[in-house]
Amino acid sequence: MSxxxxxxxxALADGQLDAAKRQDLERRLADRPELxxxxxxxxxxxxxxxxxxxxxxxxxxxARLDAARIAASTRQKRGRFWSNAVAAVVIxxxxxxxxxxxxxxxxxxxxxxxxxxxxxxxxxxxxxxxxHSVEVPGDDSAHLTTWLSARLQTNLAMPDLISSGLTFLGGxxxxxxxxxxxxxxQLMYEDAAGERLTLYVTPALTVDAPTYQLATLxxxxxxxxxxxxxxxxxxxxxxxxxxxxxxxxVFAQLSPRATDPAVxxx
Amino acid sequence: xxxxLHEIEACVPALRRYARALTRDIDRxxxxxxxxxxxxxxxxxxxxxxxxxRAWLFTILTNIHRNDLRNSRRRGEIVQIDSIPEPAVQxxxxxxxxxxxxxxxxxxxxxxQKEALLLVTLEGLSYQDAASILDIPVGTLMSRxxxxxxxxxxxxxxxxEPHLRTVK
Numbered sequence: 385m386s387x388x389x390x391x392x393x394x395a396l397a398d399g400q401l402d403a404a405k406r407q408d409l410e411r412r413l414a415d416r417p418e419l420x421x422x423x424x425x426x427x428x429x430x431x432x433x434x435x436x437x438x439x440x441x442x443x444x445x446x447a448r449l450d451a452a453r454i455a456a457s458t459r460q461k462r463g464r465f466w467s468n469a470v471a472a473v474v475i476x477x478x479x480x481x482x483x484x485x486x487x488x489x490x491x492x493x494x495x496x497x498x499x500x501x502x503x504x505x506x507x508x509x510x511x512x513x514x515x516h517s518v519e520v521p522g523d524d525s526a527h528l529t530t531w532l533s534a535r536l537q538t539n540l541a542m543p544d545l546i547s548s549g550l551t552f553l554g555g556x557x558x559x560x561x562x563x564x565x566x567x568x569x570q571l572m573y574e575d576a577a578g579e580r581l582t583l584y585v586t587p588a589l590t591v592d593a594p595t596y597q598l599a600t601l602x603x604x605x606x607x608x609x610x611x612x613x614x615x616x617x618x619x620x621x622x623x624x625x626x627x628x629x630x631x632x633x634v635f636a637q638l639s640p641r642a643t644d645p646a647v648x649x650x
Numbered sequence: 651x652x653x654x655l656h657e658i659e660a661c662v663p664a665l666r667r668y669a670r671a672l673t674r675d676i677d678r679x680x681x682x683x684x685x686x687x688x689x690x691x692x693x694x695x696x697x698x699x700x701x702x703x704r705a706w707l708f709t710i711l712t713n714i715h716r717n718d719l720r721n722s723r724r725r726g727e728i729v730q731i732d733s734i735p736e737p738a739v740q741x742x743x744x745x746x747x748x749x750x751x752x753x754x755x756x757x758x759x760x761x762x763q764k765e766a767l768l769l770v771t772l773e774g775l776s777y778q779d780a781a782s783i784l785d786i787p788v789g790t791l792m793s794r795x796x797x798x799x800x801x802x803x804x805x806x807x808x809x810x811e812p813h814l815r816t817v818k
Contacts, residue, residue: 391792394799398770400777429802430771432752433671437772440667448684449666451659455691 388412388419397426496593496615498562500608503584503617504601506558506570511580518554518572528555532569538587538614540569543637548630549575560586563615581620583634588613598624607631611639654694657703658687664704664773665711671768672715674757682718686711708773708783712765719761748806755805763798766791 388409395401396409413420447453510517520528525542533540535557542552550573560568563586571583588610597608605627608617616638618631665686669679689710756764762784769780770791781791 390796394792394795395777398777398795399774425803426799429752429799432749433756433768433771436749436753437667437671437768440670441663443663443666445662445666446680449662449680449687451655451662451687451691454684454687455655 388416390422393419393423394426397423397430494593495562495589495591496597496608496610499560499584499586499589499615500597500599500606500617502558502560502562502568503570503582503608504604504606504619506568506584507582507604507606507619510556510570510572511582517580519556520554522552522554524554525552528571532557532585535565535567536569536585536587536614537565540585540614541637542571543583543634545573545581545630545633548633550581550630551575553580558584562589563587564590579621581618581622581630584617584619585638586615588615598628600624609635614638654703655691658690658694658707661704661707662687665707668708668768668773669711669715671756671772672764674753682711682715685714689714705779705783708769709785712783716761751806752802755802758805759798759801763794763801766794767798767802770795 392409396406401409413423520531522528522542529540529542532555542555544552553572553574555569555571558568558570560566565587568584568586571585573581573583575581593610593615594608595610597606599606599608603621604619605622605624606617606619607624607627608615609631610616616634618627618634620627620630622630662683665683666679669682669686670676673679673682686707690707756767759767765784766780769775769783770777773780775783777788777791781788784791786794
C-alpha cells in the first residue's frame with residue numbers, strides 16, 4: 385500500500401481525483417483517523433471560502449459589466465484610434481518617403497534636402513485642412529505680399545497661376561530653422577478638381593546647394609529650385625512633367641530677372 | 651466574433667466572484683472585472699484561443715489585479731483594513747470556521763497563494779487549469795495551495811494537529 389501523501393490528500397479534498405482513486409483513498413483513510421481529520425479540515429476551509437464569496441455569482445450585474453455594452457463602446461474608441469493612427473502613418477510615411485527618395489540626390493541630407501522635406505511635410509499637413517488651410521486668404525494678395533516680404537526679408541510677389549488652372553487660396557508663415565531668418569512662406573493653390581498645390585518659399589541659402597531637384601513621393605511630386613535670392617519648392621499630386629510646366633510660370637513670376645537652365649531646359 | 655462575446659458574457663458572474671474574493675471590496679472588484687472585460691473585448695479579434703475563453707479571462711483579470719497592486723504599492727497607497735467592509739456573517743457554528751475570521755485570514759496570506767486557493771476552491775478549477783491561468787507548473791500550484799492552507803489553519807486558530815479539537 386503506497387503512502388498517503390499530503391498532496392494526495394489535498395487533491396482529494398479539492399475534488400481532483402477520478403472516481404476509482406477517490407474510492408480507494410477513502411477506503412484507506414478509514415484506518416487513518418488523523419489523516420481523515422486533516423482532510424475534513426481542508427474541506428471545511430473550502431466550504432468556508434465558498435460560503436463567503438459563492439453568493440456573488442447570483443447578484444444582479446451592474447450595467448457597466450454588460451459585455452455587449454462594452455463591445456459597443458470599444459468599437460467607437462477603436463474607430464477613433466484607427467483614423468488617428470492612419471493619419472499618423474500617412475504623415476510619417478511621407479517623411480520617410482521623402483528621406484528615401486532624396487537619399488542619393490546629394491551626399492547626405494544637405495540643406496536643400498531638408499528644405500524639400502520641410503516643404504513636403506508642410507504641404508501634407510495643410511492641404512488636408514479645409515477651414516484653416518491658409519492663415520491669410522488669397523483675396524488679400526497685396527497684404528500677403530507686404531507681410532511675407534517683410535518676414536522673409538525678400539521681395540515676394542504672389543504668383544498668379546490662373547493660366548495653369550490654379551486658384552490662389554492664400555498663404556501662411558512657417559518656421560524654417562535651416563534658412564537665414566528662420567522663416568518660410570507657404571502659398572496654396574487649388575485646381576478645378578480640388579487638388580492642391582503649395583509653394584514653399586524661403587530666402588536663399590547661404591551655403592552651396594543644388595539649384596534644382598525633383599522628387600516623387602507617393603502621389604506627390606516636389607520640385608525645388610534656388611536662385612541667388614530665394615528657394616522655392618512646389619509640391620502637388622501631379623506628374624513631374626505637369627509640375628515642371630507650372631514651375632516655369634512660378635519661376636518667371638518669382639524671379640523675373642533670373643534664368644535657370646534646369647527649369648528652362650527642354 | 652459574436653460567439654466569443656457570448657462566451658465572455660457567460661463568465662462575468664464567476665469573474666466577479668473571483669475578483670470580490672481577491673479584493674474584498676465590491677467597487678474595486680467590479681472595476682477589475684470591467685477593466686478585464688474591456689481588454690478582452692477589445693482584443694477578441696486577435697485572440698487565438700489556446701484554451702477556453704474562461705481561462706483567458708481569468709488570466710487577464712489576475713494580471714490586471716497584480717499590476718494594480720504593484721502600482722498602488724509604488725504610489726504608497728495604503729488600504730485601510732478597517733475600511734474594508736466585513737461580509738455578512740452568521741454566528742459561528744460548532745465545527746465550522748468563523749467566516750469573518752477566515753475572510754480576514756485570507757487577506758493576510760501572500761497574493762500568489764490566495765490566487766491559487768481561490769481558483770481551486772471558489773472557482774472549482776482543476777489543478778491543470780488553475781496552473782495554466784497562473785502560468786506555473788502544477789507542482790508549484792500544489793505547493794502554493796499547501797502553504798495557503800497551513801497559513802489559514804494557523805491564522806484561524808485551528809493548528810495542524812492530527813487530532814483537532816474543533817472536529818466533530
